[in-house]
Amino acid sequence: MNMTLKEKSTWLSLIATLVIFGSYTLNVISIDLASVSEQQAIDIAMGNLSQAILYIIIVEIIFQSLIAVAGSKADIEGDERDRFIALTANNSGYWVLSIGVVMTLGQLLLPHALGVESSIKAYFPIPLFEVHVLLLMFIFSEIVRFTHQIILYRKDAV
Numbered sequence: 001m002n003m004t005l006k007e008k009s010t011w012l013s014l015i016a017t018l019v020i021f022g023s024y025t026l027n028v029i030s031i032d033l034a035s036v037s038e039q040q041a042i043d044i045a046m047g048n049l050s051q052a053i054l055y056i057i058i059v060e061i062i063f064q065s066l067i068a069v070a071g072s073k074a075d076i077e078g079d080e081r082d083r084f085i086a087l088t089a090n091n092s093g094y095w096v097l098s099i100g101v102v103m104t105l106g107q108l109l110l111p112h113a114l115g116v117e118s119s120i121k122a123y124f125p126i127p128l129f130e131v132h133v134l135l136l137m138f139i140f141s142e143i144v145r146f147t148h149q150i151i152l153y154r155k156d157a158v
Helices: 005-029 038-070 073-077 080-114 129-157
Strands: none
Touching: 005 038, 005 129, 038 129, 080 129
């Protein structure tokens, strides 16, 4: 399987995002709110978030640098096809992120506008619920973007 530099880079970003933020999500969801105070739960969640962000930065810098060293300047810059694939995939990720933002705004405004408490929050009692919904939608939009890019690269490679 012959992959371009951009495709290798996209695969790396997808795998790093899935592993690091997947672990982060599991850690946040598994916080036992019955055994810790609300402030302790927030501190644990923010510590996990700081750790995930640090890990993604380190992994991306190291491995993207290794991929770039193996390629030529033309490979790093990409061609028209790479730019088209990136643009198309960015549109997909943007739509997912937009829907997530609208859903989060609805989650925040629904109790005030209609006097109805959200049932979603009851099913997922995690600290800083709205912040995590926004973050998870951002991560999901990145996963969609990377996946769409890979699909377009693979479709073009056939």
